[in-house]
Amino acid sequence: MAYVFPASTSVILGPCVIFFRLNQMFLNSELDPLQRQKVFVYSFTHTSVPLPKSSVKLYMVPFKLFPVLRMSRSCAMDKSLVFGDEHPKNLLISGVLGPTKSQRFKMLDDSEFNSPGSTNDLEKQLQDFFSDVKAMIKMGKEEDAVDLLQANYEAVKAQVDSGDQGIKEAALLDVIALGYMALGDLRTVGSLMNLLYKIVNGLKDEELLLDSILVHMGSMHAKLENFEKSIYFYRRSLEIMERKFGRNNSLLCTPLLGMARALGSDGRATEAIKTYQRVIMVLESSRGEEGEELAVPLFALGNLLIKEGKASDAEYPFNRVLKIFTRSYGEKDGRVGMAMCSLAQVKCAKGEVNDAIDLYKTAINILNESKYMALDDKALEKMRIDLAELLHAVGRQQEGRALLEECLLISERFNGKEHPSLVPHLVNLATSYSRSKNFAEAERLLRISLQILGKNAPPDDPSITFPMLNLAVVLFNLHRDEEAERLAMDVLHFREKAFGKESIPVGEALDCLVSIQSRLDKDNSESVELLKRLLKIQEKAFGPESMEVIETLKRIVHFLNKMGLENEKNPLQNRLSVLRNKHKQKIMY
Secondary structure, eight states: OOOOOOSSSSOOOOOOOOBOOEEEEEEOTTSOTTTTTOEEEEEOOOTTSOOOBOSOOEEEOOSTTSOOOOOOSOOOOOTTOOSOTTSGGGEEEEEEESSSEEEEEOOTTSTTTTSSSHHHHHHHHHHHHHHHHHHHHHTTOHHHHHHHHHHHHHHHHHHHHTTOOSHHHHHHHHHHHHHHHHTTOHHHHHHHHHHHHHHHHTSOTTSTTHHHHHHHHHHHHHHTTOHHHHHHHHHHHHHHHHHHHOTTOGGGHHHHHHHHHHHHHTTOHHHHHHHHHHHHHHHHHHHOTTOGGGHHHHHHHHHHHHHTTOHHHHHHHHHHHHHHHHHHHOTTSHHHHHHHHHHHHHHHHTTOHHHHHHHHHHHHHHHHHHTOSOTTOHHHHHHHHHHHHHHHHTTOHHHHHHHHHHHHHHHHHHHOTTOGGGHHHHHHHHHHHHHTTOHHHHHHHHHHHHHHHHHHSOTTOGGGHHHHHHHHHHHHHTTOHHHHHHHHHHHHHHHHHHHOTTSHHHHHHHHHHHHHHHHTTOOHHHHHHHHHHHHHHHHHHHOTTSHHHHHHHHHHHHHHHHHTOHHHHHHHHHHHHHHHHHHHHHHHO
């Protein structure tokens, strides 16, 4: 088999009926052109905790200029926690990013892998090659890495076209795909997966290295959001490893964890939960009930249970993680702080707000004192914002505001006073001051944020509409209605163009505009038409029986009643009565 070699001797192988909550709304600038207008809303509202009403809704400013916090309430695990360490010297961390980092097992101590022949030589060459690619990327030599990967792809493709479609070709294509994954070139990865599938599909399960290749294919398909294929490859790898090592060997935890994540991402939560539970049982039987490795599946299981609304069930695994880390590292270790953060999320979801606040405070103190995370780490920043949100929710605005100010100061220190990363913190602080009726200070902060955006974003960037809409609400509260109306109209037109006329951001602008115009004694018929547009958006986004729909129906009925349009009002009044009764029954049961 002819392979291309580099200079070294190794083989070549990546917004006014609104309440206070922290939202993140942004465009995913990495999507293809056909998808780029879609808006993704990540709400960090604690749904079990009724937050007090306010005239302001807080946005974490969106779009490509800003360091978007694409985090759920999950906490990252310590990178040193890996499985299959019966043979730690043979673990190769692939660097592939699926839902979480994935490890590639190199089970060379197995007698089959130690037999004489070319397989071990090939593995060594592949390891050396992938190390070369990672080193180039780390040094910023991405073009060199691409050249290296492309040269090897052309060589192996020629071999495949000539009829050589064995494990060696599959292994090399696998590592080339890992290289492009590390580079973030998902399009090329997808193409390589198609070719690799044709080869792997014809290989027998007994082929050496096949289980490892299948695990990688599962991880990469998960990254490509092809969850069915991801599950298929993880399952096949699992079946091979079960025959080779038995059903209770800890080496099975890698494909099991990957498959559980893919199942969860595919909406198959029940199967995912059972799979995580199996991982836990396997580790308990092989490592004991207090093994540090249990933290990974326990964390994942807890996060999935919270996502599925089973906060009470999630408390047990997070408590176990906290105990494991406390016992292993001591009460002041950063990993203990991370575990406390997850447990705080559970307490919050259960409505135990004061307990959640105490846990968050302790966790942040531990993380700061242990220097486990950098002061400007985005995960630590999100913990401060989550805690600030809870403090505002229970009326402790001054404490919450202090945290928001801390976030702003840290961002200023590390990024400068005119960096766009300051905008979310300025908007957060403005929201806090609005909640305390200090609208003048809120206006000042929002205008600063708009100045920063004006210097860093193009005029048509929809990011600008988020502080603009907040400013419209502040001006409305300052009774500067004409100015507020002009801003809200500008936001509406901006968002219609950027997100589409039936998008959620447009609905929020319509909501704000109607409230402003109603105080300006505008034509009621115009308000009704705007509210009807809002109703259609809410019905599509939240469902025809949602609370958002009920609130908008109430407003439409109110305006129709003022206009004396009984015939048009009555059907909507009847619908509203039905929906109210349904919601009362839900509360009762």
